[in-house]
Amino acid sequence: MTQFAISTEIIDPYTLAQAMQHPVAGACVTFEGRVRDHNDGYGVQSLSYQVFHALAVKEGQKILTEAKEKFALIDAQAVHREGDLAIGACAVWVGVLAPHRTEAFAACRYIIDAIKHRLPIWKKEFYTDGRVEWVNCQHHDHTHDHSCSLNEQELYVRQTRLPEIGAEGQARLKAARVLVVGAGGLGSAALSVLAAAGIGVIGIVEHDRLEASNLHRQMLYSAEDVGKSKVGLAAVRLHALNPFVKIELHAVRATAENVQSLFASYDLVLDCTDNFTTKYLLNDAAILFSKPVIHASLHRFEGQMLMVDPSGEGCLRCFWPEPPAAGLVGDCAEIGVLGSIPAIFGALQAHQAIQHFLGLNKAAAETLFLFDVRSLTSRHIKRHRRDDCPLCGDKPSITQVSDFALSPYEITVQSDDTRDNLLRRYQWVDVREEEERYALPLPEAEHLPFSGLEDAPFSWPLDAPLLIICARGQRSRIAAQKLRAKGYMAYSLKDGIGQLPSSSMKRAG
Amino acid sequence: MQDTPITINLRYFAVLRDQRGVADEVLSTDATTPRALYQELAATYNFTLPVDRIGVAIGDEFVALDQSLKNGDNVTFIPPVAGG
Numbered sequence: 001m002t003q004f005a006i007s008t009e010i011i012d013p014y015t016l017a018q019a020m021q022h023p024v025a026g027a028c029v030t031f032e033g034r035v036r037d038h039n040d041g042y043g044v045q046s047l048s049y050q051v052f053h054a055l056a057v058k059e060g061q062k063i064l065t066e067a068k069e070k071f072a073l074i075d076a077q078a079v080h081r082e083g084d085l086a087i088g089a090c091a092v093w094v095g096v097l098a099p100h101r102t103e104a105f106a107a108c109r110y111i112i113d114a115i116k117h118r119l120p121i122w123k124k125e126f127y128t129d130g131r132v133e134w135v136n137c138q139h140h141d142h143t144h145d146h147s148c149s150l151n152e153q154e155l156y157v158r159q160t161r162l163p164e165i166g167a168e169g170q171a172r173l174k175a176a177r178v179l180v181v182g183a184g185g186l187g188s189a190a191l192s193v194l195a196a197a198g199i200g201v202i203g204i205v206e207h208d209r210l211e212a213s214n215l216h217r218q219m220l221y222s223a224e225d226v227g228k229s230k231v232g233l234a235a236v237r238l239h240a241l242n243p244f245v246k247i248e249l250h251a252v253r254a255t256a257e258n259v260q261s262l263f264a265s266y267d268l269v270l271d272c273t274d275n276f277t278t279k280y281l282l283n284d285a286a287i288l289f290s291k292p293v294i295h296a297s298l299h300r301f302e303g304q305m306l307m308v309d310p311s312g313e314g315c316l317r318c319f320w321p322e323p324p325a326a327g328l329v330g331d332c333a334e335i336g337v338l339g340s341i342p343a344i345f346g347a348l349q350a351h352q353a354i355q356h357f358l359g360l361n362k363a364a365a366e367t368l369f370l371f372d373v374r375s376l377t378s379r380h381i382k383r384h385r386r387d388d389c390p391l392c393g394d395k396p397s398i399t400q401v402s403d404f405a406l407s408p409y410e411i412t413v414q415s416d417d418t419r420d421n422l423l424r425r426y427q428w429v430d431v432r433e434e435e436e437r438y439a440l441p442l443p444e445a446e447h448l449p450f451s452g453l454e455d456a457p458f459s460w461p462l463d464a465p466l467l468i469i470c471a472r473g474q475r476s477r478i479a480a481q482k483l484r485a486k487g488y489m490a491y492s493l494k495d496g497i498g499q500l501p502s503s504s505m506k507r508a509g
Numbered sequence: 510m511q512d513t514p515i516t517i518n519l520r521y522f523a524v525l526r527d528q529r530g531v532a533d534e535v536l537s538t539d540a541t542t543p544r545a546l547y548q549e550l551a552a553t554y555n556f557t558l559p560v561d562r563i564g565v566a567i568g569d570e571f572v573a574l575d576q577s578l579k580n581g582d583n584v585t586f587i588p589p590v591a592g593g
Contacts, residue, residue, distance in 0.1 A: 182593055184593055185593055186593045187593075272593055273593050274591060274592055274593030275591055275593075276589070276591045279591060296593070297589070297590040297591050297592060297593060298590060298592035298593060299522075299523035299524065299590035299592055300523075300527070302522065302523060302590075303590070303592075304522075304587075304590060316589075318571075319564040319571065319587070319589075320562060320563070320564055320589040321561070322561075322562065323562075323589060323591075324558055324559075324562040324588070324589060328524070328557045328558055328562075329523065329524045329558065329588055329589065329590060329591065335592075337592055342592075342593065368564075368571065368587070370522060370587065372522075372532070375532070379566075379569065379585065380569055381564075381566040381569055381570070381571050381585070381587070382569055382570045382571060383571050384571060386573075
């Protein structure tokens with residue numbers, strides 16, 4: 001019987017081919033797609049497939065049935081792998097039986113091409129240089145996409161009925177390209193609203209895996225998916241929600257190095273991140289690369305939304321020229337958050353994006369919107385571009401993007417700091433060499449010698465503040481910069497180890 | 510310093526509200542600018558954020574920290590937040 005399958009087990013081409021038997025079959029053609037060690041000029045180490053099951057199996061079955069009819073086949077079978085695969089492994093297998101070779105070759109070719117084009121399968125490639133990228137295996141050629149028998153416009157009839165939208169507004173949404181940075185609490189809500197509304201292309205920047213503690217507010221995900229990569233999960237879910245939207249995946253952290261190229265092909269960016277470093281990076285990129293960014297940030301039961309339009313009324317730095325030092329205002333992990341708050345603000349960001357494309361209520365983009373959900377009170381603060389803004393003012397001092405928005409990133413020990421509270425606030429990392437540590441031990445710190453910094457395997461969570469310590473504060477400063485470039489919240493202990501308070505008592509003066 | 514104390518309607522957001530313990534209050538002050546007012550309050554309530562890390566609005570307008578305060582002004586101190 002003609003059958004398409006998704007398999008988490010190794011595909012054994014030999015056994016599958018042996019099972020293709022029929023007395024009138026004069027030809028059996030089989031195809032094996034294997035994992036190769038390079039893609040686009042980059043070395044590939046291994047890869048992982050993520051499959052949207054229900055749709056993939058249904059569509060795969062449809063492809064086989066079509067081929068069987070089209071080429072008068074006796075039988076057609078195909079299997080696609082899911083999960084982690086090594087170089088050389090069989091990723092997809094196709095077998096067809098026909099009376100003659102011409103049909104058999106043509107049908108096999110037809111099936112593998114259709115599988116590549118039409119199945120909702122995403123491929124995560126692990127490159128030999130350490131990078132990881134999601135590659136959409138589906139080509140989103142909807143003229144051949146029979147996965148959805150719906151007429152796209154039917155999805156939007158309730159919103160096109162609004163006089164502010166109509167067919168013309170819907171066409172604008174379809175032409176829009178939005179980048180969502182962060183697929184957490186804010187991102188879950190924003191992505192769902194954008195996809196459902198029919199935004200043409202949605203890019204997702206997210207490098208994290210799903211944790212159980214995310215589920216109460218990140219409603220794009222399911223409990224069964226804990227441990228999996230969020231960007232792939234988000235793509236699968238959004239594709240299921242609206243197969244007419246093109247989803248582009250960026251399984252990276254936004255950094256000074258990649259932010260310009262991430263922004264390049266989008267019309268608008270949503271800042272759905274949860275840390276000041278990235279928020280300031282996106283703000284700076286908005287002004288420097290002339291791209292509107294809609295920020296939202298939360299604190300317990302309240303939140304803020306602010307749209308930075310490069311031609312509009314200023315930026316985040318007009319309000320807060322620099323972010324506060326780490327630990328002063330707290331984050332969701334430290335102070336807690338209720339799921340409804342990011343859901344409200346993420347939906348608001350998406351709404352603001354939609355208004356932007358429709359040209360509605362432009363004045364809303366010139367305010368800081370504050371909403372305390374607990375008391376249902378809101379405020380609009382009118383913003384103005386500040387002449388002395390370090391970024392968008394008359395004499396800007398910030399002229400390029402940087403990963404060091406958190407300032408000061410050199411930590412000066414204060415008179416009331418104790419060893420205990422510094423240990424509570426930071427993971428200590430000692431970058432001195434072995435012999436220096438022998439002379440002056442620092443047992444509380446993890447050891448990461450400066451000389452081996454480049455190849456060290458880092459295992460700290462990206463949101464845990466690190467205090468980098470050396471003898472005088474020179475090497476720790478460089479190490480902190482390097483760690484920040486890798487996405488860590490690293491701080492350098494100014495002037496080195498001698499500044500640390502002693503363990504038993506407060507440090508004097 | 511003002512010649513005579515003025516009355517300010519004050520509202521706090523986010524971490525400042527947490528640290529002050531109330532969302533709003535009416536107070537009498539000698540401070541002539543939001544900067545001076547914040548510093549006065551920071552000393553009393555142990556606000557952790559330095560004054561140059563907060564935003565301030567009078568009425569519904571964002572203003573500079575050194576804007577003059579008038580009797581009856583509605584002042585809002587707005588710290589940056591980062592949760593998401």
